[in-house]
Amino acid sequence: MRKSILIIGIILLAILPFVSADIPSPPNPTVKDIPIENHISNMDDFPEYVFVVYGDIPGMCSPKIIDEDGSVSGSFYKFCVISVYAVKKSDFDSSILTNNDYSQVQEYFNSSKAVKVIENLDFSKTVSITSTEDKVVNSYNISLNSLVPPEPKIKRDYKIYLYLIIPIVAILIVVVILSKRRK
Amino acid sequence: MNLIFAWILTIIIEWGVFCLFFRKDYLKLIGYSILINSITNPLLNFLLLFGINIILLEFLVFAVEIFLIKLLFDLRWKTSAILSFCANLSSFLIGIALGRFI
Numbered sequence: 001m002r003k004s005i006l007i008i009g010i011i012l013l014a015i016l017p018f019v020s021a022d023i024p025s026p027p028n029p030t031v032k033d034i035p036i037e038n039h040i041s042n043m044d045d046f047p048e049y050v051f052v053v054y055g056d057i058p059g060m061c062s063p064k065i066i067d068e069d070g071s072v073s074g075s076f077y078k079f080c081v082i083s084v085y086a087v088k089k090s091d092f093d094s095s096i097l098t099n100n101d102y103s104q105v106q107e108y109f110n111s112s113k114a115v116k117v118i119e120n121l122d123f124s125k126t127v128s129i130t131s132t133e134d135k136v137v138n139s140y141n142i143s144l145n146s147l148v149p150p151e152p153k154i155k156r157d158y159k160i161y162l163y164l165i166i167p168i169v170a171i172l173i174v175v176v177i178l179s180k181r182r183k
Numbered sequence: 184m185n186l187i188f189a190w191i192l193t194i195i196i197e198w199g200v201f202c203l204f205f206r207k208d209y210l211k212l213i214g215y216s217i218l219i220n221s222i223t224n225p226l227l228n229f230l231l232l233f234g235i236n237i238i239l240l241e242f243l244v245f246a247v248e249i250f251l252i253k254l255l256f257d258l259r260w261k262t263s264a265i266l267s268f269c270a271n272l273s274s275f276l277i278g279i280a281l282g283r284f285i
Contacts, residue, residue, distance in 0.1 A: 163229035170221035178254060
């Protein structure tokens with residue numbers, strides 16, 4: 001009886017860290033989130049356009065007009081894939097901002113009226129708790145003819161190989177020590 | 184830099200625990216602390232990059248260190264487990280405390 005309770009307890013302990021569903025993760029003491037400020041640097045080059053930031057999940061990521069200073073702000077549901085669209089002022093229908101018919105909104109942004117100029121915008125970044133970075137500023141120089149590629153999610157840092165080389169060297173030294181001891 | 188800082192800090196803390204436990208051979212103890220933490224600490228930080236739960240990783244480190252302590256110090260399994268537990272709990276708690284102040 002005791003043994004089976006112990007086994008169930010161990011299984012529960014092993015599973016618990018993975019049970020999170022949609023619950024926010026408990027604070028991780030080794031990392032922190034810092035904001036990303038996205039900014040369009042050449043919005044003045046397109047005076048005849050309105051720029052709208054929009055995610056692709058109906059009802060969760062409503063469209064918003066980007067400020068004239070080019071700063072892309074807003075709070076969106078974590079699973080929204082945020083993009084920036086350019087719409088000619090003559091084609092812009094402001095009712096789209098408050099339209100609750102999500103299929104219409106989606107259709108509008110998929111139509112030729114809206115040109116996607118930036119895709120996969122992030123608004124926060126996770127860094128080590130000891131990092132001195134307190135925010136990231138991403139400046140985008142947009143073009144109506146080409147899509148600005150998303151910011152690389154993972155920047156290659158060759159120091160990462162240290163994480164693997166150091167343990168390998170240490171394991172080799174331990175093996176040498178133990179084999180010498182046996183002799 | 185963060186990796187090296189965390190690594191050196193863990194070596195020093197666990198060395199302190201080993202010194203309290205054995206109260207002799209301090210030079211040999213720091214050598215073993217360097218070896219043990221050079222295996223577990225970089226791997227822990229590497230796996231943290233993939234978002235693996237810190238508690239689960241600490242549990243894995245605790246298990247691996249029982250094995251390493253048993254081999255290097257030539258102790259019984261139970262004593263190795265106690266020593267590993269004390270060393271890891273100390274480094275984890277001191278790490279959290281320092282993380283809040285730095």
